Amino acid sequence: MDCLKLLETLDIFGCAGVCISTESSQLLQNSLLILQTENHFRKCYYWGRINGIQNDYHIAYGFEKDCMNGQIYYYSIDCMNWLLLPKAIKSARFLTPLAINIFEGDPSIVTNVYDVNPPFPPNEDPEIYYDGPMPKELKEEDRLAATVELITEDAAIIPRGAWFKCPNGDVIENSSFSGLCEIDASNLKSFLHARPPKEKWNVNLSSRPDYNYALDFLDSIDMDVPQGCWNLQFLLGGRTAILHSLYWHGMTFFHKLNSPHHGFLYVGHGKKNLDLPFMI
Amino acid sequence: MAYSYIIEEVPPDDILSVKHDIRRAKLFLQKHSTKSGDSLYDHLIELLAKILAERPPNVVDIFEEYSRKLKEERFKIKTDYLRDLYIPLVQYDDAKKLIKLFQDVKQINKDEQERIEDEEQNDNKKKLPNLLDLLFYFEQTGVGLPRYEIVSLNLSIRKFASTMPLENIRFWGKILGKPKNYYILEAELQADELARRLEQEKHEVQSKREKEKVEVKTATKLTEEETKTQKKDMERIVKTTRSSRKDKKSEGKPLELIFPSLPVNPWTPLPKIPIERIGSGLNKKVYFVCNTPGVDEWIELPTVTPQQIVIARQIVRYCTGNLETPIHSFPPFSGTEQNYLRAQIARISATTHVSPIGFFTFSGEDENEETEEERKKIYTEDELLENMNYDPLPTKDLVDPSMSNWCHHSPYILKQGRTVWWNPKEENIVDVIFEEEEEEEEEEEDIRTDEVKMMEKEIGPPLLIPLSEDAIIDSVIPWTVRQSSYIQSDVAIALIRSNIWPGAFAFAVGRRFATMYIGWGQKYNSYNYSPSHVPLVQDQYKIGPEIMEICDPTVKEEEAYQLMRLPPTLPIDEDEILEEEETEEEEEEEEEEEVNNDKEDGE
Numbered sequence: 044m045d046c047l048k049l050l051e052t053l054d055i056f057g058c059a060g061v062c063i064s065t066e067s068s069q070l071l072q073n074s075l076l077i078l079q080t081e082n083h084f085r086k087c088y089y090w091g092r093i094n095g096i097q098n099d100y101h102i103a104y105g106f107e108k109d110c111m112n113g114q115i116y117y118y119s120i121d122c123m124n125w126l127l128l129p130k131a132i133k134s135a136r137f138l139t140p141l142a143i144n145i146f147e148g149d150p151s152i153v154t155n156v157y158d159v160n161p162p163f164p165p166n167e168d169p170e171i172y173y174d175g176p177m178p179k180e181l182k183e184e185d186r187l188a189a190t191v192e193l194i195t196e197d198a199a200i201i202p203r204g205a206w207f208k209c210p211n212g213d214v215i216e217n218s219s220f221s222g223l224c225e226i227d228a229s230n231l232k233s234f235l236h237a238r239p240p241k242e243k244w245n246v247n248l249s250s251r252p253d254y255n256y257a258l259d260f261l262d263s264i265d266m267d268v269p270q271g272c273w274n275l276q277f278l279l280g281g282r283t284a285i286l287h288s289l290y291w292h293g294m295t296f297f298h299k300l301n302s303p304h305h306g307f308l309y310v311g312h313g314k315k316n317l318d319l320p321f322m323i
Numbered sequence: 324m325a326y327s328y329i330i331e332e333v334p335p336d337d338i339l340s341v342k343h344d345i346r347r348a349k350l351f352l353q354k355h356s357t358k359s360g361d362s363l364y365d366h367l368i369e370l371l372a373k374i375l376a377e378r379p380p381n382v383v384d385i386f387e388e389y390s391r392k393l394k395e396e397r398f399k400i401k402t403d404y405l406r407d408l409y410i411p412l413v414q415y416d417d418a419k420k421l422i423k424l425f426q427d428v429k430q431i432n433k434d435e436q437e438r439i440e441d442e443e444q445n446d447n448k449k450k451l452p453n454l455l456d457l458l459f460y461f462e463q464t465g466v467g468l469p470r471y472e473i474v475s476l477n478l479s480i481r482k483f484a485s486t487m488p489l490e491n492i493r494f495w496g497k498i499l500g501k502p503k504n505y506y507i508l509e510a511e512l513q514a515d516e517l518a519r520r521l522e523q524e525k526h527e528v529q530s531k532r533e534k535e536k537v538e539v540k541t542a543t544k545l546t547e548e549e550t551k552t553q554k555k556d557m558e559r560i561v562k563t564t565r566s567s568r569k570d571k572k573s574e575g576k577p578l579e580l581i582f583p584s585l586p587v588n589p590w591t592p593l594p595k596i597p598i599e600r601i602g603s604g605l606n607k608k609v610y611f612v613c614n615t616p617g618v619d620e621w622i623e624l625p626t627v628t629p630q631q632i633v634i635a636r637q638i639v640r641y642c643t644g645n646l647e648t649p650i651h652s653f654p655p656f657s658g659t660e661q662n663y664l665r666a667q668i669a670r671i672s673a674t675t676h677v678s679p680i681g682f683f684t685f686s687g688e689d690e691n692e693e694t695e696e697e698r699k700k701i702y703t704e705d706e707l708l709e710n711m712n713y714d715p716l717p718t719k720d721l722v723d724p725s726m727s728n729w730c731h732h733s734p735y736i737l738k739q740g741r742t743v744w745w746n747p748k749e750e751n752i753v754d755v756i757f758e759e760e761e762e763e764e765e766e767e768e769d770i771r772t773d774e775v776k777m778m779e780k781e782i783g784p785p786l787l788i789p790l791s792e793d794a795i796i797d798s799v800i801p802w803t804v805r806q807s808s809y810i811q812s813d814v815a816i817a818l819i820r821s822n823i824w825p826g827a828f829a830f831a832v833g834r835r836f837a838t839m840y841i842g843w844g845q846k847y848n849s850y851n852y853s854p855s856h857v858p859l860v861q862d863q864y865k866i867g868p869e870i871m872e873i874c875d876p877t878v879k880e881e882e883a884y885q886l887m888r889l890p891p892t893l894p895i896d897e898d899e900i901l902e903e904e905e906t907e908e909e910e911e912e913e914e915e916e917e918v919n920n921d922k923e924d925g926e
Contacts, residue, residue, distance in 0.1 A: 053462060053467050053469065053470065054469045054470060054471070055469075057467045057468045057469035057470075057472070058468070058469055058472070058504075059499065059841070060466060060467070060468070060497065060499075060826060060841025060842065061465065061466065061467070062462060062465060062466070062467035063465060064462055064463045064464065064465050064807060064808075065462070065463070066463070066807075066808050066810070066811075067465070067808075070810075094803065094820070095803075096800055096803055096822075097724075099805075121809070143797060143798070143849035143850060144798055144799065144849070145799070145822060145847075159798075160850065207384075207385065207388060209384060215384060217385060217388060218379060218380065218381065218384075218385055219379060219385045219388045219389060219392065225413075255391065257387060257388065271501070274499075274501040274502065275502070276502060276503075276504075278469070279414075279471070280412075280413055280414030280417055280418075281413045281414065282414075287499065287501075289501065289641070292825065292842075292843055292845075293825075310465075311825070312822070312825055312847070316845075317851045317852075318639045318845075318848070318851055318852040321638075321639050321640075321852055321854060322639050322640055322641045322845075323501070323641055
C-alpha cells in the first residue's frame, strides 16, 4: 500500500476487518516519507503488520530503480524508528514454518523451534531435508525476515499490466496502466505474483492468447496450487476487486477497477494456513 | 512534395541525394502491412500526436506500451448505434433496494416518534445499536468495517428490529467466506415470543415421538419378517445340502450342518446428548445472518445441538456464503453450512465475549456463600445484569498484560457440547429427582465403575472469571492487549485481541465496551489440523474355533487318525477299506460320524 494513501485503508481493507487508524496512518506516512528520502527511494510502501504478543512489527519497503528486484525492507516496532530487515538466511527459511507460536515482539529473542515441532521422524536421516548441520535455534529477527519473504513470495500480487519490463531487464511501474476492466478482473489470470517468476518465460507468455512480452513476464495466480486458494470478491457493486489469500490469512489485495489504484496489505499473525486443503 | 510522372524530373537512382533518401524511407514507412492494413507512417503520426496531447512523464520508458494501446483502441467498437441501446448499471438493482431501505427506515422512525409522543412514558423502547458510534472506537484501534457498509448495516438493523419481536440486538461480527461473507446479528427473543416457541417445540417433540413410535413398530415388523425369511433361507440351504449328501451317501444318517451364528452388532450408540432448549445455554440467543447488509434479508440460524459443537471442533471448513451448502467431512457433520456456522458462532462467542471486570454482575445478590449447588444455579439460570454502579477502569489498568481486569461473560462450553453438564445416567431415572445426597454418591460410584470416561462430571469455569485464568494450550498466550495510541495515552482506547480466535476483538474506554469478530471463523491451531483417523474395521464374527483358518489334514494324517481310533484287535474287512476311500473325499466335519459308522459296522 502506497504510504501516501494510508488514510483510505478503512474503506478498502475494512471488508477484511482491518484498517489503519487515522493517527497511525499519519505517523506512518510521515515517518515513511523520511525513510524514503534518506534512502533515496523512488517510492515507499507500507507492507503491513505482523502481530506479536508484546509488540507488533510494522514492515515497509521501498525501491530505487527496479520495483521487483530492488525492494529493500525495513521494520519497526513503534512506527518511528525503522530498522533494516536482514535478508532471510537459509536456516531461518527452514525453521520458520516449524515455529508454532506467534511472534513475541522482541527481535533479539532466540528460541528453539526445532524441538517442539520436529519436521521429520527422529529415525530419518536429516541430510535429506537439510544439508549442513541441522539448525535448531531461531532468532526472531531472522524469523521475521523469512516470514516477510515467504508472504511476499506467496501472496503479494499486482494486476496484470501494473509492472512493465524494460528492454534492459529492469522492472518499472507502468505509468500508463489504466486498470483492469470488469471482465478481466473477474479472471484470476489477470493477477500476477509480484516476485521474480518461477515459471519459464515462454510458459507465462503462452498462457494467454493476447500475450505481451513486456507485461506477461510474471507468474499468474490462477496456476497456484490448490485451485481456489484465492478468494476473489467485488465491493461497491463491482467497482473494487478484493483478493484474499487463503494461505496467509490477513493478506488482502485491492484493485479499483478502471483506475491504476492497487495495493496489498498484510495484517496477521504471520503463520501460514496449512489446513487449506481440508478447508475448501 | 507532389509526385510527378515526368520521367526527367525523377533523379536517376545512382545520384545520391538526401531528398531521394527521405522519399524512399517515407515510401517504405508508408507501406501498408499485409496483415493489419496499417502503415507505420500513419501509426507514428497518431502516436506522436497522442503523446504530445497527453504529455505523460518519462514517455521513452513506456513508448512501446503507448503504441500497443493505440493499436488496441483501433479495434474498439464504437457505440454509436442507431437505436438507443442502454445497458443498465450492475449496481442498479442494489441501489433500488438501498433507496427503499432508506425510505422505510425514515417511515419507521416517523411512526416511532409519533408513538412516543402519544404515550409519554414508554419504558420498553427498543435499544438499537448505533454502529457508527462503535466504528468510531474500533477505527482508532485498527479494526474496522467500511463506512458504507456500516451505514447500510445500521439501516437494515433498524428495519429488522421494527419487524421482529427481539431485544438486545447487537452486531456480532462478520465471518469471511469464499466467495461470500456473512454478517451476523445477535439478539434475544422477547419473553412472549420465547414462550410461543417453546410451546411450538413441545408440539413438535410430541408429534416426533408419535412418529418414532410408528417407525419403531414398522421397524420391528420388518426385522421380524427378515428373520423369518432368513430362517427360511437357512432351512432351504440345509435341505439342499442334505439332499446332495444323500446322493453321495447311499446309506447313513442325514448330516447336520452347523452354521456359525449370525453376526451381532456389538456397537452401541453413545447416549444422545439432548439439545439445550431455546432461551437457555447455547441457544439463549438467536443469530441472524445475511450476505450483503441492506440488500439481503436477515435469515435466522437454527438452534445448535451438542453433537454439532463436538463435530465442529474436529473439522475445519471455509464458509461459502450459501447456508444450504452440504458439509462433507469426517467425522460426518449433521447438517448444512447454517448449522456449522451456528456452531462456530457459539464457540467463538463462548471464548471471546469479554468485558471489563465489574461491568456485569449477577442478578442474584448472595454470591458470597457459593456452595456447589448455588454455583450450578448461577451457571445455569442467573442472568447477568449491567452494573449500574460500574466504576470505569482507567485504560492503563485495562491494558495490563496480566489480563486480570477483563472477564468472560459468556458461559464456557463443556466437552459435551453444552454449557450445563448433562448426566447420561439421568436418562434412565428421569422420574427420580434425587434430593438425597447419598443417592447421588451411589450413582457416582456406579458411574465410575461403569464408564469412567463418559460419566465424569464436567465443570467449566464459572461466569465472570478473569481472563488471567484462561488456560495456555500449546504455549499460545490467549490474549494480546494494545492501546490505540501510545502517543496520546490519556485518550487512548484499550483493545484486546484473541490469539485463539484470530479476528476477535474487544475495546473498552470509559463506560463503553464492545466485542466484535471479523475473521475466517477458524481457531488458531499451533500444530495445524490433522484429520482424525478412520476407526478400525470391526470384526463381523467373534474370533473363535469355528471360523479360525487352519490347514486341512493330509490323507496320511487322516489315516493315522483313523487307525488310532480303530479298535486295535479287530481284523479289517475289505469292504471297510473301500468305504474309507470314499469318505476321504468328504469334508472334515463328517469325520466323527464316519468313525462312528465304522464302529457300528465293526460291532
